[in-house]
Amino acid sequence: MKNWLLAPVKYARAAIKNIAIYGVTITAFLLPAVSVHADSGGARVPLLPKYSQECSACHVAYPAGFLPAASWQRVMEGLGKHYGTDASLDEASMREISGWLKANAGTYKRVSEEPPENRITKAAWFLRKHREGEVPANVWKRASVGSPANCAACHTNADKGNFNEHEVRIPK
Ligand code: HEC
Numbered sequence: 001m002k003n004w005l006l007a008p009v010k011y012a013r014a015a016i017k018n019i020a021i022y023g024v025t026i027t028a029f030l031l032p033a034v035s036v037h038a039d040s041g042g043a044r045v046p047l048l049p050k051y052s053q054e055c056s057a058c059h060v061a062y063p064a065g066f067l068p069a070a071s072w073q074r075v076m077e078g079l080g081k082h083y084g085t086d087a088s089l090d091e092a093s094m095r096e097i098s099g100w101l102k103a104n105a106g107t108y109k110r111v112s113e114e115p116p117e118n119r120i121t122k123a124a125w126f127l128r129k130h131r132e133g134e135v136p137a138n139v140w141k142r143a144s145v146g147s148p149a150n151c152a153a154c155h156t157n158a159d160k161g162n163f164n165e166h167e168v169r170i171p172k
């Protein structure tokens with residue numbers, strides 16, 4: 001598997017295969033523990049309801065595992081001036097979401113680097129995954145895409161925290 005972000009999947013799959021011979025009960029018991037790691041940077045950690053509610057109005061609720069804690073903290077502290085818009089929240093929601101993001105922030109080596117502007121889309125791993133050979137430059141300019149931050153334009157299940165390369169479809 002060429003993708004470091006999804007490396008845990010390999011182990012998860014192997015584990016599931018091994019588990020299968022012991023029967024359904026054990027599989028069902030162990031699966032929840034496995035599936036937390038079974039996608040990009042813990043992308044399938046169930047979203048805090050408050051987070052999906054407040055942070056998916058303008059873009060997908062980005063998986064917490066795609067930015068390190070320090071970057072999330074800066075995003076949350078700067079919501080009044082959020083990439084050219086006002087995304088400010090009441091104090092209680094702010095605290096709840098900040099705490100959850102901190103607890104679920106990315107800890108993989110390559111996610112631990114704090115990207116410029118606190119942008120997932122400026123992280124070295126993101127640029128590598130979306131380099132010219134994977135996404136031709138003209139694709140980013142299509143109206144149907146608009147911005148690299150618009151993950152859902154191409155990752156058909158981004159809203160479910162699924163960024164698997166097999167579920168990518170580049171729009172016309
Ligand atoms: C009022 C609309 C709005 C809301 C609500 C909103 N955002 Fe954003 N967000 C934006 C815009 C606009 C951008 C810039 C998108 C672009 O560059 O195309 C952005 C970008 C981001 C980025 C950087 C994306 C990248 O380029 O990697 C992060 C991280 C982010 N938002 C987190 C959050 C979080 C966390 C919340 C909830 C607390 C939130 N946003 C709520 C409008 C919003």
Ligand code: HEC
Binds near residue numbers: 006130151163
């Ligand atoms: C213009 C379409 C497009 C947009 C927008 C886009 N991606 Fe991608 N993404 C791709 C393509 C194409 C690949 C490479 C798939 C492959 O390796 O075959 C990819 C790969 C990935 C991978 C690696 C998946 C794997 O299995 O190797 C991750 C993680 C990812 N993208 C996350 C994101 C996130 C997060 C966003 C939004 C902040 C985003 N992408 C926006 C097209 C896009």
